[in-house]
Amino acid sequence: MMYWDTGDSVVDCILQKIEILSDWKEDSDASQVQSLLVALIDIERMLPQAVSRHFKIPHLFVGDAHFTGGDEYRRRLVSNITNAVKEGLGKATADPLLQRNGGAVFDDRPRSRGEEILDAIDTFESERTISALLKLKTATSPTRLQSRVKSIEMLMNRKRPYGNQDPEVAMLGELYRLRQEAKEYHSQMA
Structure with missing residues (x-):
């Protein structure tokens, strides 16, 4: 895995996620291909121009063809997408503007x-x-992070120790994990 340091933590997280998606297995079933397509569509919307110009990802809006097209169609689709993503990653890695203080505008x-x-x-x-x-609840709704916020709410009102921890210490731990x-949500638009 490459180390991304563009100077923008959101762009770094997105590039790491793209890198993970570039290793998607070609023998995926239709619902797995759907997950790949949705993830890449979300990511494409989040990329700044300085990064997106390196990626020419084909065939993301395919309708239900990945459900009706059969195994061979899905293999080709995933192969074309992952090859394009790997090529884009190579170009992005080689771009000196995408280094910290390289001058790229995001x-x-x-x-x-x-964020x-x-x-x-x-x-x-x-x-x-x-x-x-309430602002924290709204920001995390509807995500799997809501359970952390519920724990924080419970700890906020607690006076007695939580297990073997002071409620404040337990809350700080929950806030750290939540942070x-x-x-993981940097690749989704607010």
Whole structure:
């Protein structure tokens, strides 16, 4: 796996996700191909021009052809997509503008869902109010991160130790994990 350091943490996360998708197995069933297509469509929408110009990914809007087209069609589709993604990654790696302080401009990238969640975490950490908690709930809805927010809400009202931890220490642990997991949502538009 390559180390991406463009100077923009969202772009770095997206490039890492693209790299993971480039190794998609060709013998995928229709629902797995659907997952690949949806992930790449979401990613394409998030890429700034400085990065997207390296990727010429074909055949993402195929309707239901990957469900009706058979195994050979899916193999070819996945192969074409992963080859194009690998080629784009090679070009992006070689581009000196995409290095930290390389001069690439990323302001044309839309705000990510991960950034929205991280901002809500920052607000909650600084204020610790019901209003900040509601903002955090809204930012994580509907994602699997909601269970972390429910734990934080429970710890916010708890006075007695939680297991062998002070509720504040347990809440800090939940907030840390929530912050780390929020980065997984950088490839989704806010």
